[in-house]
Amino acid sequence: MKLLLIFILVLLTVSSLSFSSQGEYSAGNDEGKTFKQKITETLVENKIPPDLIVFLISILPIFELRGGIPVGILTLGLPYWRVYLAAVAGNMIPVLPILLFTGAVAKFLSKNKKLEKIINWWFAKTKKRSASVEKYKSLGLMLFVAIPLPITGAWTGALAAFLAGISVRHSFLAILFGVASAGIIVVFATLLLSKIGWIGAAVVALIVLGAMGFSFYGIISKDENRTRAS
16 A cells, blocks of 8 residues: 555656645545645555655656655655755665666667667667767766756666766766755755746746756867867
8 A cells, every 4th residue: 555655646746746836736525625635644644754755756767856856845845955855865776776787787688689679779869868978978967967857867867877988986976966956956946836836936947957058068168179279
């Protein structure tokens, strides 16, 4: 029952973000309880710590801390600092296994021709998405993970680091800094969402992402200028 509840919460992560800024969702005829109240009551009844829910959601690909943090703050009502720590810790769990075992797993699965085609397609798609990692190594990897978009994150970043041939130590540190930065951005955006609504939070998020993109562009330009000069 507990595992089932966890997966239900994961599936509800995206839908929870479309509710009002306080996570208030009317359940129709279900005694008029809000979505937040129903989830909280269910968690209490099953004795599942809310921090653990945030942690587990943040481990999962696609969701990662982008899903865990809004659920922790808006739906479960946890303090932002506890949500941040649980989400970052959860998001980092798959990084080391991906860095260490992707090569061996891919080699084993490639013995099957159909699986080999899927793996090659997946690797090619990841390389295309993470061109900055291929070119700028650790710095590109950190910035790639730090921007909390659906195509970025710890899972894709770890795979991109493996494909780019970055050492495990440098990859782990770069992803850690990237995840920590992404967590700050998502917490900030979520807290803004609870205060000023979707439009205001979206505007601020665009400004932050734009500033990061501009900074990255400046780094790239300087690097290219040095390359031309040499």
